[in-house]
Amino acid sequence: MNKKYYIKDYVILRQGRLIRNGEVLLEAGNPELKDFLRKIYKSFGMRYPKFFKMDDLSRLGFLAAEILFDQEKPEADTALIFANSSSCLETDKAYSKTMSGFPSPSLFVYTLPNIVLGEISIRHGLRSENLFLVQDRFEPTTMIDYSHSLLNKAKASNVLCGWVDLHNTDYDVFLWQIAASGRLEHNEEELNKIYLPE
Amino acid sequence: MNLNFLLGDSIISPLGFGTQLNLEAIRQGETALQSHTNLSYQKDSFYAGIIDNDLLDEAFSRIGNLRAYTKLEKMMLLSIHQVLEDFPYLDLERTGLVIATTKANIDELGKGRFSEDRLMLWKLGEVVAKFFGFQDKPMIVSNACVSGALALKLGNDLIQSGRFDHVMVAGGDLVSEFVLSGFNSFQAISPEPCRPFSNDRQGISLGEAAAAMLIGPKTGKGETRIGYIDAVTANDANHISGPSRTGEGLYSSISRLLKANKVKPSEIDFLSAHGTATAYNDEMESIAFNRAGLQDIPVNSLKGYYGHSLGASALIESIITRHNMLNNELFASRNFTDLGVSRPLNIIQQHRSSELNLALKTASGFGGCNLAMFLKKVQDE
Numbered sequence A: 001m002n003k004k005y006y007i008k009d010y011v012i013l014r015q016g017r018l019i020r021n022g023e024v025l026l027e028a029g030n031p032e033l034k035d036f037l038r039k040i041y042k043s044f045g046m047r048y049p050k051f052f053k054m055d056d057l058s059r060l061g062f063l064a065a066e067i068l069f070d071q072e073k074p075e076a077d078t079a080l081i082f083a084n085s086s087s088c089l090e091t092d093k094a095y096s097k098t099m100s101g102f103p104s105p106s107l108f109v110y111t112l113p114n115i116v117l118g119e120i121s122i123r124h125g126l127r128s129e130n131l132f133l134v135q136d137r138f139e140p141t142t143m144i145d146y147s148h149s150l151l152n153k154a155k156a157s158n159v160l161c162g163w164v165d166l167h168n169t170d171y172d173v174f175l176w177q178i179a180a181s182g183r184l185e186h187n188e189e190e191l192n193k194i195y196l197p198e
Numbered sequence B: 001m002n003l004n005f006l007l008g009d010s011i012i013s014p015l016g017f018g019t020q021l022n023l024e025a026i027r028q029g030e031t032a033l034q035s036h037t038n039l040s041y042q043k044d045s046f047y048a049g050i051i052d053n054d055l056l057d058e059a060f061s062r063i064g065n066l067r068a069y070t071k072l073e074k075m076m077l078l079s080i081h082q083v084l085e086d087f088p089y090l091d092l093e094r095t096g097l098v099i100a101t102t103k104a105n106i107d108e109l110g111k112g113r114f115s116e117d118r119l120m121l122w123k124l125g126e127v128v129a130k131f132f133g134f135q136d137k138p139m140i141v142s143n144a145c146v147s148g149a150l151a152l153k154l155g156n157d158l159i160q161s162g163r164f165d166h167v168m169v170a171g172g173d174l175v176s177e178f179v180l181s182g183f184n185s186f187q188a189i190s191p192e193p194c195r196p197f198s199n200d201r202q203g204i205s206l207g208e209a210a211a212a213m214l215i216g217p218k219t220g221k222g223e224t225r226i227g228y229i230d231a232v233t234a235n236d237a238n239h240i241s242g243p244s245r246t247g248e249g250l251y252s253s254i255s256r257l258l259k260a261n262k263v264k265p266s267e268i269d270f271l272s273a274h275g276t277a278t279a280y281n282d283e284m285e286s287i288a289f290n291r292a293g294l295q296d297i298p299v300n301s302l303k304g305y306y307g308h309s310l311g312a313s314a315l316i317e318s319i320i321t322r323h324n325m326l327n328n329e330l331f332a333s334r335n336f337t338d339l340g341v342s343r344p345l346n347i348i349q350q351h352r353s354s355e356l357n358l359a360l361k362t363a364s365g366f367g368g369c370n371l372a373m374f375l376k377k378v379q380d381e
Helices: A032-043 A050-055 A057-069 A089-098 A116-126 A141-152 A190-195 B019-025 B053-060 B071-086 B122-131 B144-160 B178-186 B248-260 B279-290 B312-326
Strands: A006-014 A019-020 A023-027 A078-084 A130-134 A158-165 A170-179 B002-013 B033-036 B044-050 B095-100 B139-141 B166-173 B209-216 B224-235 B270-272 B296-300 B356-363 B369-379
Touching: A006 A057, A006 A190, A019 A057, A023 A032, A032 A057, A050 B296, A050 B312, A057 A089, A057 A116, A057 A158, A057 A170, A078 A116, A078 A141, A078 B369, A089 B053, A116 B095, A116 B122, A116 B224, A116 B312, A130 A141, A130 B122, A130 B224, A141 A190, A141 B122, A158 B209, A170 B178, B002 B019, B002 B071, B002 B095, B002 B312, B019 B224, B019 B312, B033 B209, B053 B296, B071 B122, B071 B209, B095 B122, B095 B144, B122 B139, B122 B296, B144 B166, B144 B209, B144 B224, B144 B312, B144 B356, B144 B369, B166 B312, B209 B312, B224 B248, B224 B312, B248 B356, B248 B369, B270 B312, B312 B369
Parallel strands: A078 A130, A078 A158, B095 B139, B095 B166, B270 B296, B270 B356
Antiparallel strands: A006 A019, A006 A170, A019 A023, A130 B139, A158 A170, B002 B209, B002 B224, B033 B044, B166 B209, B224 B369, B356 B369
């Protein structure tokens, strides 16, 4: 029941910086979100036409997952447990502006925060467990409890957790993978240390 | 691992404010779906299940300040209040709160009636927790149309992991211009009340509702209870808004659930389907059910009674399933005419009695998500 799990790899996208496992892979000053997204897409040589149809929330989660899975393709039963604070409010506002004229179906589909889980699942062929939570701020307790529950009940062999938030022009992305062995224990203290280094 | 039970529940819908009123309305063949023209966006009339504001205010004024809460908050607070009335000794310090919603207070967008943060889904949780005095920070599940059942799964797992003794699972969504215009832009809104699985189905009808369910270990003795056995979710990994043509994700969730619990399809007494009445969804479900060997299991969709209540729907359908099992009754799949999917299904065409011991609840939604859940009758010795 109280089996221990560990933090395997992680990716952070914040203020124009892309960090993987503590290493800064890209430093772009503090560009507009769209320029930052484009820069990551290009510098990793990605080719994925669906990327251009996505809203910015999905692009953020998608790119972070690409970089995390860059070296090792995920197992098909890797569960996705994501959370954020603003749900998909940016896309809600963009869609609502189209309501008085011709409501946009291509924006409407992105007015659910769990669509980013669908995008990552499609990209990597993950027919796995999903959960999307909304919380006022980053607080990994429930994600930890639920991911351990899925692993303990053999509902998943791996778990990718993610905090993918977009509010106004502020974005904050932290993805991490859980493993049965490793250096850092998968708990609140270690995750908070990575999320908010002193 | 200790089994958790569905201990008490409430449904707030146009069919009534309380589970028993909802059950009685369904037994009488009533529907929440009425013709409306009063939303400014929609010029033509449309069918939807909409809660009357005056009736809601009348009921809510007995428990709270009418002007301090949005419509959805009033609905959700009423539903949780009803459940808590049956459990006066519940320790709220050891009771978690999980809320399922897709769009929460989206109808307040741009209206300026409440502070801006009221649009945030977590704020809905904060408002509800504060009203009743739940101590732990509420958890909001926003996972499209599987949210209501996924919230039950999360609640169960958090009790089993020792975090809580009980969990109050609530769900709610509104019929908003936002959602109505969105489904309309997909041409997915039916001009008539929706007809799940029928050959003359023309799309969905929306319906607003809130619901609440307390789950936790058994209390008392000598009772018949409905246990939460297990649930599995699986993504289609196929398309973000269209259901899989092969029913892959739904099939996976069902087959994994069967395997993990060593259950054969023939042991299932009742299948509570999602059945939105869009052409593609119902067809996908029929394929997935057949692949899983469920074509002979009595099945219904409750969307003809309620319309699609999005984040609340799978919770409401779980509540109705619980009572169907306790009462050994099956509800007809309302508005069904002739089968309009490519694979055979055993659609329940009339209310009838039937011994129900094991039920399967399924749901599917945008983002390719699918869920399958077992509920089982447990008799005390």
